[in-house]
Each structure stands twice: as C-alpha cells, then as structure tokens.
Amino acid sequence: MVKIKMERTVREELIKQLASGEFVSGEQVGAQFGISRAAVAKHIKAISELGLDVFRVTGKGYKLAQPISLLDKSKVSAILEHRGLSNKVDVFSLIDSTNDMLMRRVPNQIKSGEVCVAEYQSAGRGRRGRQWISPFGSNLYFSMYWKIEQGMAAAMGLNIVAALAVSDAIKSLYNIEVQLKWPNDIYLSGVKLAGILIDLDGQALEPCHCIIGIGLNLKMPKESAEQVDQPWTDISCHTDLKIDRNELVAEIINALTSRLIAHQSQNSSFVKEWQDQDYYFNKPVRLISGEKEIFGLCKGIDNQGALMLESEGVIKPMYGGELSLRGVE
C-alpha cells in the first residue's frame, strides 16, 4: 500500500514538473525522491501509458511534446466564487471514474451540486457498457451529483438538461454552436464531441440520487484517438481560442446548476431549445433496442425528454435509457 502511494506521489510530482513543457532532469527527480535513474525511467514509461507524450534528450532530460495546463481546484473555486456559486469541487489526478467516485459518497457524504473532475480515468464508462477512453490532461471528465426529492420518475429528462448545459457552456466560451443527438450525445460537424452518462440510485418512493457524467473532447492525443471506436471531433479542431480547462469546468458548473434548478422548479421547457439544436430533427432515423429496431421520422422530444418518433403516420413518445438512435441514409 505504502509503495503504491509513493509511486503515485512520484508520478503526480513528475507530471507537475513536466506540465510547463520545460526539460526535467531524471537525475534531479531521482535525487528528490531517493530513487535510481532507472526507476525514474520506469515512472516516465508509466506516465506515457496514461496518454502523455513524453520524450527524452540525452544530457537534458525529459520533456512533454506539448505543455499542459493542469486542473486546479483553487482556480475553479475562485471563478465560481466570483460568480456567486459555492459548489464543492474535487480534482483528481488519477481516478477510476468520476461518476463512480461520486456514487461512492452517496447517500450521506454528498450534497447536490458537488463536482468531481479528473485528469485521467482508468475505468471511464460510456453508455451501454462501453469504455470511455480518458487520456491524461487532454479532455474533460466531469461529474456532478444532484438529489431529486420527488424520486426516480422526476429524473427523466436529466440527459436533456445536461446536454443543453454543455451546449450553453461551449457557446459561451468558444462561440461554437453544437448539435444534440438524442438521448445523450453532443455533435459537432456531424460527429461526436461529447457524451453524457447518467447514473441513478434510489428506492421507490424515496429521493433519487443522480450522477451526471460528462466526457468532452478538447484535444484528443493521436495515440488515444486510435482507440476511439466511433467518429469523433474535439474543441481544438474548431477554435484557435485557448482552452482553459479550469474556466471550462466553472462554466459547465454554472450552466448545469442553473438548468437543474430551473428543471426542478418545473418552470422551464426544453422542448423548443432542443428542437433548435436537434441533429436529426425531421430526418429519417432508426431506433435500436437490443435486437429490435424501429424506423421513423425524428420529431424532436416531448416535455419529459422522450424521443418523438413518427411511424406509419402516428407520432409516439419513445422512452428508455438503453435506446440508441441512428440516421437512415
């Protein structure tokens, strides 16, 4: 246990030193932690396996191919405070999954609005049991906890609320207009930019504990891109503006918190806003559930967030977290 903790400390410290993009001497790091140069080299190899592109120049040391700006809890909190928000934010360097991290604190050690972000996820999860590739320091892995007193049924539509909040944040920081693909995807230029994973926990007639997870591609490293099994894009392909991940975390917290509060008080309808950004609106689609599929015309969503599908002249709401939607050529 002590050895694993020590290894983690050395790796986290090495990453901090490398982050600026300057050379880091293996000899000095070795001296700092009382370990051999071979041991430092092993740590560098482990760091590369997290998705960081590190190279070595004889006589100079190790360097990152691209400097990275690390997530910083105090920076996020300062921006939030400035906006009058007080969400608790935990920043992890390495974690299994930000959703799982928050779920472990349910029900007693967590409050609505608490957030977890990480530089790297070893077990990042996507919808329908898929893996979410989570290379170190390049994208955004974000989760927020929200408690719904009215129970599980009232959690319907949270995917819509979260997708609209991500859209708000991207528009406000980068002036980019994204499209939304029911039930949980954010699209840009016809391919996936971000995905949302909602985990729910609760008993009938009791409050529902919701974890809203967001994975947003910012600057996908080449090596990790090869592992992604669907067409994708990232923010850096669409803007020259600097991507400050701390600012982005604060912007998403702001957008998500205000949309969740509005949704909770039931004084907002997202139907029209969704329709304006709906990637498949009025297009022929195929709705898949396991082995079954239904063809129809996408007619947006209803007040609950269900997909409205027109099939054989009738428009019907389609519910279900395990459904997925594809376009028909």
Ligand code: BTN
């Ligand atoms: C999907 O499109 O399939 C959903 C992807 C959700 C990924 C995010 S990353 C942060 C949070 N933690 C996880 O393990 N998954 C979500």
